[in-house]
Amino acid sequence: MKWKHKHLLGIDQLSGEEIRFLLEKGNQYREWLEQSPKKLTRLSGYYLINLFFEASTRTRVSFEMAGKLLGMEVVNFTNELSSLNKGESFRDTVRTLARMKVDALVIRHRSSGIPLYISQFLPFHIINAGDGMREHPTQALLDLLTMKRDGIDFTRNTVAIIGDILHSRVARSLSIGLKKLGSQVIFSGPPTLIPKGIEVLEGQVVYPVEEAIRQADVVYLLRIQKERQEAGFFPSAKEYASFFGLKEKPKGPDGRWKKIMHPGPVNRGLEIDSSLVEKENSLIEEQVSCGLAIRMAVLETLILGGQTDE
Amino acid sequence: MNKVLIKNGTLILPQSNRTIEADVLIDDGVIVQIEPGINDGKAERINASGYLVGPGFINLHVHFREPGEEKKEDLFSGSRAAVKGGFTSVLCMPNTRPPIDSPLLISYLLSRAREVGLVNVFSAATISLGLEGKAMTDLGLLMNAGAKALSDDGKCVKDSRLLYLLMTYSRYFHLPIILHEEDIDIAGEGQVNEGSMAVKMGYRSLPKVAEDSMIARDLVLAHSTGATVHFTHLSTALSVKLIEWFQNQGAKVTADVTPHHLLLDDQSIIQYGSRAKVKPPLRDQTDIVALKEGIQRGVIGILASDHAPHTNEAKEGDFNEAAFGISNLEITVPLYVKALIDDQSISWLDFWKLLSFNPAQFLGLTKKGSLEIGMDADIAIIDPETHHEVKVNEFVSKGKNCPFDGWQLKGWPVTTIVNGKILMRHSKLEA
Numbered sequence: 001m002k003w004k005h006k007h008l009l010g011i012d013q014l015s016g017e018e019i020r021f022l023l024e025k026g027n028q029y030r031e032w033l034e035q036s037p038k039k040l041t042r043l044s045g046y047y048l049i050n051l052f053f054e055a056s057t058r059t060r061v062s063f064e065m066a067g068k069l070l071g072m073e074v075v076n077f078t079n080e081l082s083s084l085n086k087g088e089s090f091r092d093t094v095r096t097l098a099r100m101k102v103d104a105l106v107i108r109h110r111s112s113g114i115p116l117y118i119s120q121f122l123p124f125h126i127i128n129a130g131d132g133m134r135e136h137p138t139q140a141l142l143d144l145l146t147m148k149r150d151g152i153d154f155t156r157n158t159v160a161i162i163g164d165i166l167h168s169r170v171a172r173s174l175s176i177g178l179k180k181l182g183s184q185v186i187f188s189g190p191p192t193l194i195p196k197g198i199e200v201l202e203g204q205v206v207y208p209v210e211e212a213i214r215q216a217d218v219v220y221l222l223r224i225q226k227e228r229q230e231a232g233f234f235p236s237a238k239e240y241a242s243f244f245g246l247k248e249k250p251k252g253p254d255g256r257w258k259k260i261m262h263p264g265p266v267n268r269g270l271e272i273d274s275s276l277v278e279k280e281n282s283l284i285e286e287q288v289s290c291g292l293a294i295r296m297a298v299l300e301t302l303i304l305g306g307q308t309d310e
Numbered sequence: 311m312n313k314v315l316i317k318n319g320t321l322i323l324p325q326s327n328r329t330i331e332a333d334v335l336i337d338d339g340v341i342v343q344i345e346p347g348i349n350d351g352k353a354e355r356i357n358a359s360g361y362l363v364g365p366g367f368i369n370l371h372v373h374f375r376e377p378g379e380e381k382k383e384d385l386f387s388g389s390r391a392a393v394k395g396g397f398t399s400v401l402c403m404p405n406t407r408p409p410i411d412s413p414l415l416i417s418y419l420l421s422r423a424r425e426v427g428l429v430n431v432f433s434a435a436t437i438s439l440g441l442e443g444k445a446m447t448d449l450g451l452l453m454n455a456g457a458k459a460l461s462d463d464g465k466c467v468k469d470s471r472l473l474y475l476l477m478t479y480s481r482y483f484h485l486p487i488i489l490h491e492e493d494i495d496i497a498g499e500g501q502v503n504e505g506s507m508a509v510k511m512g513y514r515s516l517p518k519v520a521e522d523s524m525i526a527r528d529l530v531l532a533h534s535t536g537a538t539v540h541f542t543h544l545s546t547a548l549s550v551k552l553i554e555w556f557q558n559q560g561a562k563v564t565a566d567v568t569p570h571h572l573l574l575d576d577q578s579i580i581q582y583g584s585r586a587k588v589k590p591p592l593r594d595q596t597d598i599v600a601l602k603e604g605i606q607r608g609v610i611g612i613l614a615s616d617h618a619p620h621t622n623e624a625k626e627g628d629f630n631e632a633a634f635g636i637s638n639l640e641i642t643v644p645l646y647v648k649a650l651i652d653d654q655s656i657s658w659l660d661f662w663k664l665l666s667f668n669p670a671q672f673l674g675l676t677k678k679g680s681l682e683i684g685m686d687a688d689i690a691i692i693d694p695e696t697h698h699e700v701k702v703n704e705f706v707s708k709g710k711n712c713p714f715d716g717w718q719l720k721g722w723p724v725t726t727i728v729n730g731k732i733l734m735r736h737s738k739l740e741a
Contacts, residue, residue, distance in 0.1 A: 192479045
């Protein structure tokens with residue numbers, strides 16, 4: 001297909017057809033990843049900057065690897081190294097980057113809306129790697145790819161997203177993506193972490209968590225950050241684990257285990273019991289591999305405009 | 311075995327809004343038969359002729375002071391006072407020493423209560439850790455350990471954000487929140503109601519706005535979050551109006567009063583001194599009228615006690631240093647008869663709803679608060695006519711801090727049955 005977007009700022013901008021296109025391409029790369037040695041030259045000569053204003057290991061490494069596997073040159077630019085610490089304004093930093101004449105920029109920032117803002121004046125492809133509480137499109141795409149590869153039919157699928165919906169860009173992007181592919185979405189967790197106005201994401205809020213899990217085919221647990229407890233959204237880790245954490249393998253009425261997913265990094269014993277992370281019904285580790293594959297698909301599609309000659 | 315037959319009483323059935331003449335048969339702690347002319351040779355008979363028989367009274371607000379202040383009251387003395395007062399279930403406030411703020415403490419308290427084994431003792435847990443008003447307790451774990459409600463009673467929750475998050479969070483567990491309302495920045499070191507009495511006596515005042523402004527804030531929070539919120543010991547006319555308005559908007563808010571706020575006003579301080587020093591302070595006649603109207607209109611759906619026993623030392627001497635609180639559990643019922651039945655504000659049927667059916671509903675006690683086959687055999691029998699004098703020195707409660715000494719009251723409980731066991735028979739404690 002002819003790809004019409006210059007940037008990937010959010011899942012919200014994509015149509016169902018475009019998501020399916022990226023998933024198909026991601027699926028091919030996921031297959032290809034199994035071979036060694038692996039090196040493609042499809043994007044050789046293109047330059048990628050990883051600009052992370054928020055701590056991240058897996059996403060940054062995943063983009064870096066995705067770029068390198070496609071033959072790109074990758075430059076990492078982290079907050080600690082940036083001139084922002086020397087008093088330069090954010091806008092000036094970004095404008096300086098604009099003169100570097102690279103081809104694509106992956107950006108993560110704690111403020112919602114930053115990728116959209118810089119896309120308005122930077123001359124190259126912008127890929128949102130997570131902005132504040134708004135979007136994390138490659139996370140949603142990798143989650144969808146993981147589900148697709150597990151054989152899930154999106155039109156007959158219900159995903160329960162459980163935990164800190166309020167602060168989660170993952171929950172927002174994933175639920176938007178799922179709805180575009182025809183899935184049902186359920187939210188559950190402490191009522192303090194489920195925002196008023198959640199109707200806009202078109203999911204049902206279901207209490208208690210046990211009931212949400214009962215209705216779901218896939219149980220998607222969100223990471224709980226320690227500072228949410230310190231900020232008073234729930235009283236203690238012990239209470240969270242007791243009422244909102246996954247303690248046993250969820251089973252469907254047909255006796256089959258429901259799939260468990262998590263964007264990582266996992267707090268073992270908090271949102272999910274440690275014994276469940278590596279169980280056979282857990283897709284958590286496969287999500288990481290799918291992340292690499294989908295980022296390859298995204299980079300290639302944005303830069304080459306969706307036209308590939310296999 | 312263990313059968314009790316209550317003969318010839320007038321039965322009050324608050325659940326079905328009826329009063330009937332019939333007998334009640336109890337077997338093994340459960341009500342098994344209600345009809346006229348029951349005979350059972352094996353059952354122990356209680357003659358209730360001329361008396362009112364209804365579900366045992368349930369008190370949403372008592373301080374049994376255990377653990378930590380056993381010289382003021384303990385679970386045994388408090389339970390006996392409850393039996394004498396016709397109360398078969400009580401909800402203890404958690405502002406003990408230490409406060410009931412952990413699952414371990416509530417388990418301990420409830421196991422102590424089972425050991426005492428007289429009335430059904432339930433407990434609230436605190437809203438905030440250590441009653442400090444900063445961080446919320448593990449309320450789900452507390453509920454699983456047996457907490458029936460949450461309250462920082464004795465203190466107001468000052469932090470609006472804490473209360474907002476708590477109310478939102480509590481919905482998950484359907485756990486009601488009981489609020490003691492008093493803006494401490496306004497109340498400060500206040501002692502008595504603001505007004506002529508405070509001026510005349512030269513005492514610092516506890517103005518109504520300290521209570522009303524907090525109630526207004528928390529009504530907004532309750533309405534916005536959808537939490538179940540109960541305002542305890544209401545004392546002002548404006549608070550009744552505020553609550554009624556929010557109830558009409560669909561907020562899940564309820565309220566209770568105490569008998570002393572219906573029977574005494576701030577002028578009582580002259581006569582009773584520190585024995586009438588209580589929080590909230592005794593207000594004025596317009597407030598009393600408004601509270602009674604609030605009860606009649608159903609805005610105030612529960613009659614409680616705020617039974618707050620203290621040692622004599624804590625109440626004597628310097629008025630400004632004296633503790634707040636009134637010991638009243640064993641005379642709560644006749645006091646309410648004087649306040650509400652004598653002037654025909656409410657009927658006996660309403661009386662039983664306010665003191666048994668409604669509090670049972672509030673606490674989610676599905677087997678209590680109704681006189682019905684299959685219900686727990688918790689029963690109060692009242693003599694509606696005979697007057698007796700209140701003798702505080704005969705209180706079985708350790709707290710003798712009570713201004714009603716010497717009052718002539720009627721409507722005394724004569725027999726109290728808890729889980730099928732007769733704990734008071736013909737005004738004599740058997741516990």
